[in-house]
Amino acid sequence: MATPLLEIRNLHASVDDKPILKGLSLTVNRGEVHSIMGPNGSGKSTLASVLAGHEAFEVTEGSILFKGEDLLEMDADERAILGLFLAFQYPVEIPGVSNTQFLKAAINARRKAAGEPEIDALAFLKLVKDKARTVNLDESLLKRSVNEGFSGGEKKRAEIFQMALLEPELGILDETDSGLDIDALRIVSEGVNAMRSPERSFVVITHYQRLLSHIVPDHVHILMNGRIVRSGGKELALQLEQEGYAALEAEVAATA
Amino acid sequence: MTPIDSTTVSDALRLESFETFARESIAQAPSWIRPLRTEQLERFVAQGLPHAKLEAWRQTNIDPLKQLALTPASTLPPAERSERLAVPEIESLDAVRLVFINGRFSEELSAIDRLPEGVTVMNLARAIEQGLPEVRKHLTQSSERDDVFAALNAAMVEDGAYIRVRRGVCSQRPIALYYLSDPGEQAVAAFPRNLIILEESSELTVVERYVGVAGSVYFNNAFTEIVQGRQANLEHYRLQEESDAAFHICGLDARLDRDAMLAAHTMLFGGQLVRNNIHPVLVGENCDCLINGLYVPTGRQHMDNHMRVEHVGTHGDSRQYYRGILADEATSVFSGRIVVAKGAQKTDAKQTNANLLLSERAHAHTQPQLEIYADDVKCTHGATVGRLEQQQLFYLLSRGIERITAEAVLIYAFAADTLERMRSDPMRELLKGELLKRLPGGDRVAGVL
Ligand SMILES: Nc1ncnc2c1ncn2[C@@H]1O[C@H](COP(=O)(O)OP(=O)(O)OP(=O)(O)O)[C@@H](O)[C@H]1O
Ligand SMILES: [Mg+2]
Numbered sequence: 001m002a003t004p005l006l007e008i009r010n011l012h013a014s015v016d017d018k019p020i021l022k023g024l025s026l027t028v029n030r031g032e033v034h035s036i037m038g039p040n041g042s043g044k045s046t047l048a049s050v051l052a053g054h055e056a057f058e059v060t061e062g063s064i065l066f067k068g069e070d071l072l073e074m075d076a077d078e079r080a081i082l083g084l085f086l087a088f089q090y091p092v093e094i095p096g097v098s099n100t101q102f103l104k105a106a107i108n109a110r111r112k113a114a115g116e117p118e119i120d121a122l123a124f125l126k127l128v129k130d131k132a133r134t135v136n137l138d139e140s141l142l143k144r145s146v147n148e149g150f151s152g153g154e155k156k157r158a159e160i161f162q163m164a165l166l167e168p169e170l171g172i173l174d175e176t177d178s179g180l181d182i183d184a185l186r187i188v189s190e191g192v193n194a195m196r197s198p199e200r201s202f203v204v205i206t207h208y209q210r211l212l213s214h215i216v217p218d219h220v221h222i223l224m225n226g227r228i229v230r231s232g233g234k235e236l237a238l239q240l241e242q243e244g245y246a247a248l249e250a251e252v253a254a255t256a
Numbered sequence: 257m258t259p260i261d262s263t264t265v266s267d268a269l270r271l272e273s274f275e276t277f278a279r280e281s282i283a284q285a286p287s288w289i290r291p292l293r294t295e296q297l298e299r300f301v302a303q304g305l306p307h308a309k310l311e312a313w314r315q316t317n318i319d320p321l322k323q324l325a326l327t328p329a330s331t332l333p334p335a336e337r338s339e340r341l342a343v344p345e346i347e348s349l350d351a352v353r354l355v356f357i358n359g360r361f362s363e364e365l366s367a368i369d370r371l372p373e374g375v376t377v378m379n380l381a382r383a384i385e386q387g388l389p390e391v392r393k394h395l396t397q398s399s400e401r402d403d404v405f406a407a408l409n410a411a412m413v414e415d416g417a418y419i420r421v422r423r424g425v426c427s428q429r430p431i432a433l434y435y436l437s438d439p440g441e442q443a444v445a446a447f448p449r450n451l452i453i454l455e456e457s458s459e460l461t462v463v464e465r466y467v468g469v470a471g472s473v474y475f476n477n478a479f480t481e482i483v484q485g486r487q488a489n490l491e492h493y494r495l496q497e498e499s500d501a502a503f504h505i506c507g508l509d510a511r512l513d514r515d516a517m518l519a520a521h522t523m524l525f526g527g528q529l530v531r532n533n534i535h536p537v538l539v540g541e542n543c544d545c546l547i548n549g550l551y552v553p554t555g556r557q558h559m560d561n562h563m564r565v566e567h568v569g570t571h572g573d574s575r576q577y578y579r580g581i582l583a584d585e586a587t588s589v590f591s592g593r594i595v596v597a598k599g600a601q602k603t604d605a606k607q608t609n610a611n612l613l614l615s616e617r618a619h620a621h622t623q624p625q626l627e628i629y630a631d632d633v634k635c636t637h638g639a640t641v642g643r644l645e646q647q648q649l650f651y652l653l654s655r656g657i658e659r660i661t662a663e664a665v666l667i668y669a670f671a672a673d674t675l676e677r678m679r680s681d682p683m684r685e686l687l688k689g690e691l692l693k694r695l696p697g698g699d700r701v702a703g704v705l
Contacts, residue, residue: 052654056646080656092651096669105665106655113656145669146651162655 003068005030005170005201006051012061013050020046022226023062028170031198035212036205037237038223039245044205045089047223048174051203052086053079066170080106081113085168087159089175089205094146099158102146103128106166131164135191136184152179160191171195172203177211189214209241222248268325268442271408271475275301277328278411288387289413292396296410303404312402315589315621316560321503321529326445326475329358330414336364338438340469344497348682351432351463352377358437359446359476360415365434374425375460376418380449383418390420394483395451403533405505409479412447416478419451421458423485430461430680437468437476437498450480454488456513461491461680468499468526475503482510482518486540489517493683495690498526500555507533514540514569521678522549522561523687525694530559538600541569547576550674550687552694553586553618560589563607567600567633576607579674581667582618592637593625600630607637612644612670664697 006028013021020043028034038044050057051064053076064071071079094102107127108118119127132139135157147155156176163171173192177185192202192215204215212220212234220236221228224245229252230236240248269277275297282293305322306313335357343355343365354377355365361379368377383391396410417433435448454460468474476498484490490510498504504527510518524530530553536545551559565574580588590609611620624637644666652662671691678684692698 052650054650075659076650076653077656077658077662080654086654088651088654092645092647094648094651094666094669096672097665101665102652102655102657105652105657105661109656109658109661166655 002030004028004065005067007065008062009064010062011050011059011064013046013057013059015046015057019060020057020226021050024223024226024228026221026228028201028203030201032219033196033202033204033215033217035217035220035237036203036223037207037220037240042223043226044223045174048086048089048172048205051172052076052084077109080166080168081110083169085163085166085171087156087163087171087173087176089178091147091150091155091159093148095148097146099142099144099146103142103162103165106162110166127165131161134164134194135161136187137161153181153184156180157184157188160188164191164195167195169199170201170203172205174205175207176204177206177208185211186214209237212237224249224252268327270325271322272305274408281328281330281412286384286387288392289384289395293411293413296396296407300404300407300411303402303407306404312562312591316529316531316558318529321475324443324473324475324503327442328412329360329444329446332358332444334360335438336362338436341436341438341467343434343436344465344467345434346432346463346465346682346686348685349430349432349463349680351430353432353434354379354417355434356415356436356448358439358444358474359435359448370429372425372427372429374422375427376420377431378418380416380418380451381414383451384413388418390453391418391451394453394481396481403507403535405477405531406479406507406509406533409447409449409477409507412477413449414447416449416451419460419462420453421455421460421488423455424457426459427461430463432463432465435464435466435476435478437466437472437474437502439469439472439474443473443475445475445477448476448478452480452482452490454482454484454490456485457487458485459489461493463493463495463683465495465497466504466526467497468502470499471501472499473501474499476505478504478506480506480508482508484510484512484516484518486513487515488513490519491679492518492520493678493680494520494522495687496522496524496526496530497690500526500528500557502527503529505531508535510536512536512538512540512543512545515542516540517544519546519548519677519679521683523690524549524551524553524559525690527559528557530557531562532560533562535564535566536574537566537568538572538574539568542571543569543573545572545574546677547574547578548674548677549578550671550691551578551580551588552691553580553588554583554694556585558587561591562589563592565592565594565605565607567594567596567603567605570600571602572600572604574605577674577677578609579671580609580611580620581614581671582611582620583614585615585617587619588621590620590622590639591625592623593627594635594637596628596630596633596635598629601632603630603633603635605633605635609639610670611641612667613641614644614667658700660697661700664695664701667695668692668698668701
């Protein structure tokens with residue numbers, strides 16, 4: 001069997017000495033879409049941050065392999081270059097840094113790592129235009145500082161736009177659906193679906209079945225208290241939506 | 257001006273024993289200026305050198321300066337050029353050029369040509385020699401009463417630039433003053449002074465640029481005196497790139513008549529001990545004053561910014577924006593005082609100071625002060641001291657941008673507003689380059705901007 005794109009084994013992570021992830025395992029093969037659902041505070045964003053390489057989170061146990069390489073040995077920028085992308089739950093505003101500068105720096109970092117020359121101005125403009133169109137992002141937003149003054153929905157769309165520009169092999173979407181209205185949700189989902197390929201995988205973090213009816217997952221996992229307590233197919237999301245976490249929690253407690 | 261015969265004075269002296277030397281120097285000056293210089297000398301002597309107990313000097317220890325054996329620049333033979341320093345000319349500015357070496361005018365390196373009609377430019381020594389009426393009237397008149405280094409500069413005044421723009425004249429050409437310090441083995445003390453007079457409805461851009469031979473120790477006590485008539489508009493830039501071992505104490509005093517506009521931009525990069533005194537007085541009504549600055553100390557540099565913005569006329573508008581980027585063990589002070597006099601109603605005064613610490617060992621002191629004697633005014637101030645925002649850094653890293661680039665991008669972004677406020681494109685571009693040159697990873701940002 002081919003090497004999985006992502007392989008998380010028995011992951012334990014803490015922030016400020018407080019354990020958040022407590023033995024999480026997950027395998028994502030190429031071409032798959034996995035959804036992670038779970039109550040507030042269960043550790044979903046923590047998982048995303050640990051994967052992306054945020055230094056505030058300390059991995060105390062376990063391992064993560066990405067494309068067969070030890071992800072925990074790498075800095076956040078190296079992980080991105082290797083093909084990992086996190087669409088943030090709360091995209092960060094960076095006043096004084098223009099979107100254009102930022103995007104160009106991100107694209108050129110990749111090209112440099114691949115031994116390619118910097119992107120020329122015309123190609124860059126065209127690329128930005130094309131990708132902005134795929135998520136219906138108002139191009140005038142790109143004249144502003146990174147995410148500055150963007151509405152919640154605009155921020156989320158900009159994240160997917162960046163993902164489309166950077167073409168990662170693994171896209172981690174942390175609650176990209178929150179803050180999006182029905183139309184925007186559809187557009188963003190189409191953007192993601194257009195990127196689906198046998199080589200590329202996604203981890204979609206969400207609270208709602210709604211998103212998953214657009215981006216249909218191959219696997220659904222329920223994260224509770226820092227662990228995956230249940231995995232199943234897309235029907236698990238429906239079941240969760242109908243029954244809520246409480247029922248599941250009771251069930252988990254009973255079988256524990 | 258004739259240099260003082262070096263046999264009449266000891267070669268080197270400490271700041272505290274400048275009095276005798278100053279008296280000898282004054283005795284050889286043109287007679288009209290002697291009383292002015294003597295008065296300032298008396299003030300210097302009466303006040304004495306600052307010490308840590310004085311409120312205005314609490315955070316800045318000048319002991320290393322006091323201990324220095326100084327050689328007054330006027331005791332050296334005048335140098336027409338420097339072997340070790342090229343004039344850091346800002347070509348794109350296309351400015352009238354005055355070059356000074358160790359505080360004294362170099363005719364050879366200067367180019368006072370294509371002067372716009374109605375603009376007078378010459379070195380101050382010559383203007384003093386000639387005893388020009390405007391010089392007699394204004395020189396040393398605006399010095400702040402309690403600034404002992406302003407007094408010392410005035411007591412020692414010999415050379416610098418004299419600029420006068422006549423009523424209604426808008427000078428298309430900026431005037432650039434290049435102060436080169438090449439002190440050799442001695443710790444040379446120079447006291448350059450600039451007098452800038454803008455008559456009613458005139459307009460001008462002036463640039464002062466200070467550079468020194470890397471690693472050399474010297475004392476530059478520079479002072480710029482500005483007199484603006486009604487509706488006169490001055491854009492002033494001070495770019496300080498002294499040697500990292502130098503002592504640089506500078507002052508800028510301005511008096512603004514009705515409807516006058518002053519934009520004073522400062523960038524501080526060099527000097528082991530820097531004191532930057534800025535003191536505009538908005539005398540007439542409806543004046544507009546922008547004080548914009550950036551200080552970037554590294555290593556063990558100490559930069560002290562001392563602002564005093566005085567509102568006297570009504571409807572005055574002043575904005576102070578000072579930002580500091582501190583690395584290593586650098587320290588800085590920002591002391592910003594807004595004084596609103598009793599009759600200065602409808603004053604709108606704003607002051608902000610933000611500091612970015614790049615190291616655990618760097619320290620920024622910030623101290624906004626308001627002194628308000630009028631009741632119908634709007635005054636705001638704010639100060640911050642912070643570090644690079646970790647979430648912002650992570651966001652950039654997560655897009656594959658290398659740490660050194662990401663940090664430089666964020667540091668540059670912190671300073672970007674300061675640069676944006678500069679109206680002169682050549683100056684903004686120059687200062688942007690100077691800043692990036694000094695930031696770790698700055699060369700990478702340059703490619704991105
Ligand atoms: N930087 C941090 N510092 C301290 N505690 C943190 C930090 N980040 C997360 N936590 C804590 O870790 C726990 C898990 O948070 P996390 O953000 O991973 O949850 P989540 O599943 O994404 O929740 P939500 O559905 O609300 O987004 C919470 O108790 C949270 O308070
Ligand atoms: Mg979350």
